[in-house]
Amino acid sequence: MEKGESVCGEYTYEGNRMHFYMVPLDVNGWYLFCANKVWGSSASLGDALTIFGVLMTLMLILMNVLLYSGRRVFSQNIKTLIRLAYEDPITGAKNTAHFDESFQQILETKQPFSTVALNVHNFKGINDLFGRMRGDRVLCYMENVLNHNLKEGEFFCRDTADLFYLLLLDTDEESIKKRLAVIIEQIRASSLEYGEFSYDLSLYAGVAIGEEREKALLAMQSIEHTHHTDIAFYNHDMHNAVRKKNSIESQMYPALQNKEFKLFLQPKFGMKNEGLVGAEALVRWQNPDGSYRYPNEFIPLFEENGFCLKLDLYMVERACEQIKAWKDAGLTPVPISVNQSKMLFSDLNYPDNLMQILNRYQVSPSLITLEILEGVATDNLELLNHQIEALHALGFRISMDDFGNGYSSLNMLYQLNIDELKLDRGFLRQVSKEDEERRYIILEQIVSFARKLGIATVAEGIETQEDEALIQALKCNFGQGYFYDKPMSAKEFSQRYMKKDEK
Known part of the structure; x- marks a missing residue:
């Protein structure tokens, strides 16, 4: 101590x-x-120690079993999480997260490569016709074919729906075309052979040599709506087109708010020497610097992204604003035709929305003609007729624009209660003497049918005196085109054509 x-x-x-x-x-x-x-004797102590040792051994064994089981479950869970993070649950292929990680490794090694985006035309139709299970089976065929057609070091993934991305170690266009043609044909063949249904798959692909998969997707989207081209290669024109699209979409709402969309008018004349009988409203986008963007630069995009719904009603308002300005200036207003998107006719509040605009400017519906494209009638004929009846009851006139440009049917002339038929300008394009005769026969019958049904006819695209003579011979009611005058600003139109009310 x-x-x-x-x-x-x-x-x-x-x-x-x-x-x-x-x-x-x-x-x-x-x-x-x-x-x-x-505690007890030495013997008792020995027995106690023996029992204690056995119990400790059992406890150690139990602990090891628990640790092993836990580690195994943990390992299985980790594997499940990795599979969920990197694998597609339908096909078993890798997903885009795994693809992008592998892609970064390719970039680090500086190997030459190409990315491919592969898709099926109208895959939704397969699901609709045959069910989701059959559609998933097609995806599994695609995975299997891709898996057997890649070289060592190449890989692929499934993104969403029927979109697959591939990384190939080829950079030669012809070689890539051949390889993809084989893949497309094998997928098509396997779906017909094992799919238990007759559906000829049509696939298309975009390729970006030495670029990321987003550019391969862009190349693929460039042929999305065509069936004559299976493979497209990315180029800088596509990139510029995307930049232009993004630029337009970023500026369209501010442009609407700042009234950069201007009303242009093209005069419409009577074919019996009645002179000016109306005008067609056309939109021009005026940039802040005074330059103009023409409709073919932005209208197709607006129809695609739905912005035309706002723009079309905006143009009705601009037309009403101009009619009111004529009246306030003591001028006799002429009717203005305004193009309207087919999506507007799906809105049951559309007639009321129009009347709110017209009432705001105190304009009679008889001074506004609503122009619809023939494609509107192919969607929901019953709804369209309902909307036309409602618009007629309010006093609007309805015109069908570009008749003959698409899949026109003469059935439309009696199925739809329209007031006016505008003949597509393509009818006036002369190719040959034989073509002219056939064209005349077709035009003559269309105009004759329309006249007997009480539908006025307008010929667009009159550019020569011969065009005018043809239209007069056919007894069309109205005509417009560069032969008479070009589209012009509302101000120029007013100065050139509007006269003081003699009353």
Whole structure:
């Protein structure tokens, strides 16, 4: 104890053998003293130790079993998480997250490569016709074919729906075309052979040599709506087109708010020497610097992204604003025809929305002709007729524009209660003498049918005196085109054609 050491031993107390143990506390020279009776004999102690050893061994075994089971479950969970993170659950192919990681490794090694985006035309139609399960089976065919057509070091993934991305270690266009042609044909063949349904798959692909997969997707989207081209290669024109599209979409709402969309008017004349009988409203986008963007630069995009819904009603408002300006100036207004998107006719509130605009400018509906494209009639004929009846009841006139440009049917002339038929300008393009005779016969019959049904006819695209003579011979009611005058600003139109009301 003087040395501060631990002490153990035994002693006898009241006839009992005792064990003791003393431990220094390092505080004031104090010791902790522990004592207890000796437990049984030496044999009993040996038995106790044996039992204790067995129990400890069992506990160690149990702990090892639990640790092993836990580690196994944890490992399985990790594998499941990795599979969910990197694999497509339908086909078993890798997903885009895995593709992008592998792509970064390719970039680091600086190997030459090409990315490919592969898709199926109208894959939604497969799901609609044959069910989701059959559609998934087609995706599995695609995965299987791709898996057997890639070289060592190449890889692919499934993105969404039927879109697959491939990374090929080829950079030669002809070689890539041949390889993709084989892949496309094998996918098509396997779907017919094992798909249990007769559906001839049509696939298309975009390729970007040495570029990321987004540019391959851009190349693929460039042929999305065509079936005569299977493979497209990315080029800088596509990139410029995307930049232009993004630029237009970023500026369209501010342009509408700032009234950069200007009303242009093209005069419409009577073919019986009635002179000016109306005008067609055309939109021009005037940039802040005074330059103009023409409709073919932005109208197709607006029809695609739905912005035309706002623009078409905006143009109705600009037409009403101009009619009111003529009236306020003591001028006799002429009716203005305004193009309207087919999407507007799907809105049951469309007639009421129009009347709110007209009432704001105190304009009669008889001064506004609503022009619709023939394609409107192919969607929902019953709804379209309902809307036309509602618009007629309010006093609007309805004109069908570009008749003959698409899939026109003479059935439209009696199925739709329209007031005016505008003949597509393509009818006036002369190719040959034989073509002219056939064209005349077709035009003559269309005009005759329309006249007997009480529908006025307008010939667009009159550019020569011969065009005018043809239209007069056919007894069309109205004509417009560069032969008479070009589209012009509303201000120029007013100065050139509008006269003071003699009353």
